[in-house]
Structure formats: C-alpha cells, structure tokens
Amino acid sequence: MIYILQMNLAGLDLNLLVALDALLAEASVGRAALRLNLSQPAVSHALRRLREATGDPLLVRIGPRMELTPRAQALRAPLAQALDQVRGLFVAEGFDPATSPRGFRLMMPDLCVDLLMPTVLQQVAAAAPGVRLDVIPWRGPAVMTPDFARTVDLVIAWTGEAYPGFHRQSLYVDRDALAVRRGHPDARRLSDLAVFNAARHVAVVGAGERDDAIEPFLRQAGIERRIALAVPSYLQALRMTARTDLVAFVPRRLIAALAEPLDLVTVEPPIDPGEDRQYLFHPVLAQFDPGAAWLRELVLKVGRGL
Numbered sequence: 046m047i048y049i050l051q052m053n054l055a056g057l058d059l060n061l062l063v064a065l066d067a068l069l070a071e072a073s074v075g076r077a078a079l080r081l082n083l084s085q086p087a088v089s090h091a092l093r094r095l096r097e098a099t100g101d102p103l104l105v106r107i108g109p110r111m112e113l114t115p116r117a118q119a120l121r122a123p124l125a126q127a128l129d130q131v132r133g134l135f136v137a138e139g140f141d142p143a144t145s146p147r148g149f150r151l152m153m154p155d156l157c158v159d160l161l162m163p164t165v166l167q168q169v170a171a172a173a174p175g176v177r178l179d180v181i182p183w184r185g186p187a188v189m190t191p192d193f194a195r196t197v198d199l200v201i202a203w204t205g206e207a208y209p210g211f212h213r214q215s216l217y218v219d220r221d222a223l224a225v226r227r228g229h230p231d232a233r234r235l236s237d238l239a240v241f242n243a244a245r246h247v248a249v250v251g252a253g254e255r256d257d258a259i260e261p262f263l264r265q266a267g268i269e270r271r272i273a274l275a276v277p278s279y280l281q282a283l284r285m286t287a288r289t290d291l292v293a294f295v296p297r298r299l300i301a302a303l304a305e306p307l308d309l310v311t312v313e314p315p316i317d318p319g320e321d322r323q324y325l326f327h328p329v330l331a332q333f334d335p336g337a338a339w340l341r342e343l344v345l346k347v348g349r350g351l
Contacts, residue, residue, distance in 0.1 A: 064081060072104065154183040189326070214326075247276060
C-alpha cells in the first residue's frame with residue numbers, strides 16, 4: 046500500500062492498477078492479456094507505464110520465464126486490498142438474512158405491536174434467526190424529523206401526514222368498534238346511542254395528546270360520552286375493559302386479536318367514525334439499504350395480509 050501511495054496519483058490511470066494486479070498474479074504479459082481480455086501490446090504498454098510510475102521493473106526475465114521483483118512481490122497483498130476497497134465504493138453492501146446479526150429499530154404504537162409483531166417475529170425467526178428487532182413506542186408527530194430519521198429503520202403510525210426525511214406507504218385499514226367484557230350487562234344494547242352515552246368509557250390518550258383520537262369526531266357529531274378513566278395505550282384500555290364494566294372505543298382488529306385471551310366481545314357502535322388507516326414510514330436515507338428494504342417488505346406483507 047505504501048508503494049502504491051507513493052505513485053503520482055494525479056496522473057495515474059486507475060485501470061493500471063487492474064493491469065498490475067493481473068501481471069502480478071500471472072507473472073506473464075501474455076497470460077495477463079488473456080485474463081484482462083486485452084491485446085498483448087496493450088498490456089505491454091501498461092507494464093511500461095507501471096515501471097515508470099513505480100521506478101521498478103516489476104517483471105524481469107530469468108531464463109525462459111518472467112519473475113516478480115522483490116518490489117512487485119511486496120505489492121501483491123496491499124494491491125489486492127486497495128482494489129477491494131475501490132470496488133466497495135461502487136458496490137452496495139449486501140444483506141443476507143440467513144446470516145446477518147443486524148439489529149433494526151422500529152417505532153410503532155402498542156396496537157401495531159400486538160397486531161403485527163407476532164407474525165413479523167415468526168417470519169424473522171424463520172428467515173433471519175440472528176436479526177434483532179428493537180421496538181420503541183410511538184412518541185407523537187413532533188418526533189418525525191430528519192434528525193430522528195437517522196436513528197430508526199421504520200415507523201408505523203396512524204397519521205397520514207408527510208414528514209421531511211421520510212417516505213410513506215399505506216400499511217393497513219381498520220375501523221373502530223366497542224369492546225366490552227363477555228357478560229357485560231349492557232353488551233346487547235350499546236349500539237343504541239342513549240345507552241352508549243350513559244355507559245362509563247375508558248379513553249386512550251397517548252403521550253403528548255390532550256384527547257382520545259376519537260373524541261373530536263364524537264364532539265363534531267354532538268356526542269359527549271362519559272369518560273370514567275383515561276389510559277395511555279389501547280392495550281391498557283382493553284385490559285381494564287376485560288376486568289370492569291367500562292367500554293372501550295378501539296380499533297376492531299385489536300379487539301379480535303385479544304378477544305380470546307382477554308375474554309372480550311365486539312359491539313357495533315351507534316356511530317361509525319370511518320376508516321382507521323395505518324401508514325409505514327421509512328427514512329429517505331434507508332431507501333437503498335438492502336437490509337432495511339428487506340424488513341420493510343416483510344412488514345408491508347404482514348400488514349397488508351391482515
């Protein structure tokens with residue numbers, strides 16, 4: 046490497062390094078020409094220029110054969126290393142799920158953890174047993190900045206806004222419904238608006254939020270439900286619903302996923318707030334990262350397969 050760096054790089058054709066690699070490997074102008082798919086005169090010309098650049102003959106004739114000079118012998122290992130480094134500048138780093146020990150960082154709300162991660166983990170374990178997934182909780186739209194994009198591989202969120210530094214794709218669509226414990230005394234009547242208003246509700250108020258996401262819609266429709274408890278996550282809301290007579294207005298898919306372990310039932314609400322759409326965001330910087338692309342495709346497949 047030291048010898049190579051001593052060359053006048055400003056006037057050096059880097060193709061000469063490829064020719065030098067072939068000459069050092071073959072110790073023959075003719076065989077090097079075949080290896081490079083060039084004519085012998087072209088390789089002879091390259092050898093002449095290399096001799097001028099290094100100040101060493103590199104190949105000398107001893108009897109019927111050409112032999113490498115001590116300087117040429119010393120160049121073999123550092124030259125191979127240098128060429129590998131140069132090639133690496135132009136070849137994207139690969140990703141082999143089966144052997145990768147890579148860790149990925151994902152941000153998502155708790156309902157997406159419960160809906161997506163069991164299947165995602167199953168598929169990751171099968172295809173990439175050495176991969177680790179670190180999930181951090183959704184911290185609100187304010188965190189979605191270009192600086193944050195450098196610290197995360199993907200984000201799942203309900204917000205449909207576009208954020209600088211991120212690309213956005215639709216992941217899945219859901220609708221809200223009411224969750225109550227099995228045996229709730231008003232389960233059959235909660236679809237009636239008067240019974241719905243009279244019920245004791247558990248609201249989900251996330252970090253940095255002032256209201257449950259459903260609240261503005263209900264107010265616009267002239268509905269003021271009776272909130273008895275506010276908790277920071279859908280999972281906590283469903284756990285409290287399972288152990289009390291509280292009513293939770295939450296995404297329907299989450300109720301279905303936890304209905305059996307928590308002994309919950311789904312009730313049609315008296316008013317339909319419309320679609321609940323979740324989006325996958327990924328950093329623009331990771332657009333061509335093969336590992337991040339592999340994870341995105343896996344998560345998108347799971348989400349769209351719900």
